Amino acid sequence: QIPKTARAVVFDECNGAIRVDKDHKVAQPSELKAGEALVKVEFTGVCHTDLHAWKGDWPIPPKCPLVGGHEGAGRIVAIGEGSDTQFKVGSKVGIKWLADSCLNCEACLGGQEATCSNAKLSGYTVDGSFQQYAVSYLKHLTPIPDGVDMEVAAPILCAGVTVWKAIKQSNTRPGDFVVISGAGGGLGHLAVQYATAMGLRVVGIDTGDDKRKLLASYGADTFIDFKEHSGKGKLIDEVKRVCGGEGPHAAVITSAGAAAYNEALEYLRPHGTLVAVGLPPNATINADVFFTVFKALRIVGSYVGNRQDAIEALDFAVRGKVKPQLEILDLDDINSVYERMEKGGVAGRIVLKC
Ligand code: 8ID
């Protein structure tokens, strides 16, 4: 019933050819170790992180050859002998960025599993979800509840959990203004919805009419097209203006470009929080020490979420509070998806059928 080979998207080196291998070896049940599961992936989201991985954008390189992908939704088809788990063959599960961690170190015990020094990362340090059959780790698989379709669950497993966690770290209360920069992208469009569900007043920053229309449909209070406010200081003035003159209480930067960070430090209200999420290559945050102190600003890095954050993030989708904007394509389409993503041409999330 489990085939010997199946489809997988593979590259051998960063920036090298990305091929769809129709005969990629599938791990057989007898080869699984205790703690491992074989997941038949049904849908996988494409995160900008996958594109950064292929381009080798970051100071820590991915393993090569690599099967990317870390927003996988599917069912367990085999469990390694001797595993201690609540899951069964047939359980619906999600593969997220954090594939595994030790669960015993200070970080893990404190619920900060992403910073475990033994963390394994799906589609980066271990093969991920851009394939029909993926090996993953039972302790970190996310249970996918009934009441959410697999293709809807997929983008929640990275984009959703990441922004849910980021907003929880934004030090805001209902009624506060929050800017979501990169608001029309995969992470951003979900951030707008989580923030709205939490009673925040949302200002989305991105560019283009597709993204403007998308955000309007979620009841975002304001959309600012950054290309229409490109002169010196113009975007900053506009953000302050739409946030009651004083600027937002927080800015969650989900943009894949660097400019958004330094603008945020200028438009934040005193005591405001900058939540750093987007990971543009070679970027620095240039915080002026005097104004950081004088305005009592906070700068917080936010890195995915823990197992509980993933469960909470999915629950918003089950309750219909968060609905990913999906375009469903096929694993074979990966190259054209990356081309569009590179140009900022994806409103919402692209999910691939495996
Ligand atoms: O744990 C984390 N911190 C985490 C988790 C997942 C993803 C971080 N990320 C990172 C990704 O690696 C990537 O760098 O978040 C970033 C966004 O991922 P994404 O949402 O998957 O990317 P996208 O769908 O391409 O959306 C990016 C949006 O940013 C806009 C684009 O128009 C696009 O809609 N954007 C850009 I590029 N420059 C902008 C700017 N200056 C901007 N929006 C506002 N201002």
Ligand code: ZN
């Ligand atoms: Zn991701």
